[in-house]
Amino acid sequence: MLATAAEVFAELGYNATTVRTIADRAGMLAGSLYYHFDSKESMADEILSAFLTDLWTGYQRIEEAELGPRETFEGLVTESFRQMERHRPAVVIYQKEARRLASQERFRYLSDSQERFQQLWTRTLERGVADGSFRSRLDVPVAYRFVRDTVWVAAVWFRPWGRKSAAEIAEQYTSMVLDGIATHPVAR
Amino acid sequence: MLATAAEVFAELGYNATTVRTIADRAGMLAGSLYYHFDSKESMADEILSAFLTDLWTGYQRIEEAELGPRETFEGLVTESFRQMERHRPAVVIYQKEARRLASQERFRYLSDSQERFQQLWTRTLERGVADGSFRSRLDVPVAYRFVRDTVWVAAVWFRPWGRKSAAEIAEQYTSMVLDGIATHPVAR
Amino acid sequence: MLATAAEVFAELGYNATTVRTIADRAGMLAGSLYYHFDSKESMADEILSAFLTDLWTGYQRIEEAELGPRETFEGLVTESFRQMERHRPAVVIYQKEARRLASQERFRYLSDSQERFQQLWTRTLERGVADGSFRSRLDVPVAYRFVRDTVWVAAVWFRPWGRKSAAEIAEQYTSMVLDGIATHPVAR
Amino acid sequence: MLATAAEVFAELGYNATTVRTIADRAGMLAGSLYYHFDSKESMADEILSAFLTDLWTGYQRIEEAELGPRETFEGLVTESFRQMERHRPAVVIYQKEARRLASQERFRYLSDSQERFQQLWTRTLERGVADGSFRSRLDVPVAYRFVRDTVWVAAVWFRPWGRKSAAEIAEQYTSMVLDGIATHPVAR
């Protein structure tokens, strides 16, 4: 039922989704949802926190592996797509609604996650610049945003049941971001 | 006043924005807005169509210049960031709401634009693959989505009044997407 | 301009008529009407009181002529249709809105007129019953309503500029009401 | 609850009636009405279509009886007053609002009914003229309007719970319209 709610939120947007719509799809009446959930907000809460918990569990494994910057980079992107496969609707909701929701105390963990995310990526990029894996003239704050958006925005069109698996997409993304789409790029 | 509405839409989302909020910010009462606009929807309409008109005017100049694929690519990205500078809130609205709005007849031009956009980019990428500017093994549909999202999603955090100009950001983006962020990339 | 207002009120109904519509038809903006009138209500007021003044002037001439009941009857019906010719929109408004408006102090004269009207007709009918002009078993209160409605409701479809003049219609109505539409009626 | 709405519509007019007034009278809040009805308009719809359905069921019985013109006339008037007894508020609404509502597709059946009504009465009057039951010089279109309005407008003052039953009023109306209110009428 939470899965149903997540799909509807992802499809229509949180605000545009009525509890009636969720209830319809779950085969019950709007009032009946309240036996299972405190509120519409708490549905979003459960959906998002389940996703972020899984995501950080995955990320932690990578951090603990203490790989080089490029391998960490690849690991993080791959893990992100893997989670997108499991939690696609949650990712879409996160993408669209996190900013708005984060202003509420109850969704504080969204901002916290955002911050951890930024630190993790920034550290990885900086390590890469330091050890020569990444370009020396890389503007890390801009590159961070670039990578972050680039990965997550894919959730909007990515369909795990489509022709390409998460791993394939991840591989393509990694290659594009790391090596670019042009030929003969000059090392800088 | 349209600018005010655009900012609020971008900040809170179209659905979450009430006409009272817009009116507050514009220093008037909700009813007064209706002297200037037919409806909330028509505000979004004017905002989005003004943006898309300007955008396509810019793109057309680039198309007509008949540049090589790489230069066209750079031109399109640069033009996109330039328009983002003028129409930042409109871009955010487009980003978040286009899918939902496009289902209405009045916003048909959103889908039309989307399609033109896809053709323009796809053609450019294919030309680049054909003439060797871009990697031969490039998955064009995936790369198209990658570039499209990557550029526009920047509107969410991009602030023209920030430290970096649109041209600077565009240059960094182009370089990241074309040449990658890693060093010594292998040509494929 | 009052004529314009009257036409619109008659056509659309008082409530459904906006001052904007009246202003449009008068070739000005809504606000400009207020240079000429205190309020929408006062327009209705002027329209209705002008009509009733004329009507009672006409009726008074008939009363003063001291005719027999049948001739009085004919005179009142004819005068009513004559006024309908001059004040058609006002009659329609009266017909549709009098009941609602009459509850307001400012429209007290509507109820007053209604009452005078009832007395005038009732007296005429009773005189006719007394002197044998009208049927002895006539239920005067019911007949009063019958005649009253019968005459005024015609304003809704009556068009002075149509094929039939007010005098012709009045003649037909009088004959129908007095003598009936059937043949060989039995005197009672 | 539909009955409550009908009474308020009849009393105040459709436009002047607010859903809050209806809700007040029904002992609930405005929003609660929408659990039972789609819209204010659909309330009017249900009220009017229920009335017209009953009315035409009654009329059909009379048509199928294949009576003479005078008996058909009496039957139709009597049936009309009978329906007025059951659907008085609906009749008032019909009387006042049909013209305005009929312009909407959803109320198309109002115009349809109007037309059937006209045909039915016109046919009856013409049959009466043809077989000598009604006056040979009768202006059928005018007489039709006369009868139509005369009957239905009674709904405004008619109270079934008053001193007179629908059947009594119908009998008086029939006699007035067929035979007139004057004595010694000349057959024409």
Place this chain on the structure above:
DNA sequence: TATGAATGAGCGTTCATTCAT
């Protein structure tokens, strides 16, 4: 005289939520 811009009350409607059953 007329305009343009605004006001503010109120309208029909929606929707998350409650609660007795």
Place this chain on the structure above:
DNA sequence: AATGAATGAACGCTCATTCAT
């Protein structure tokens, strides 16, 4: 567990009215 009926706050919008120009 679920329903059916209701609540009440808020929403987009309308409109009679005001008023400086």
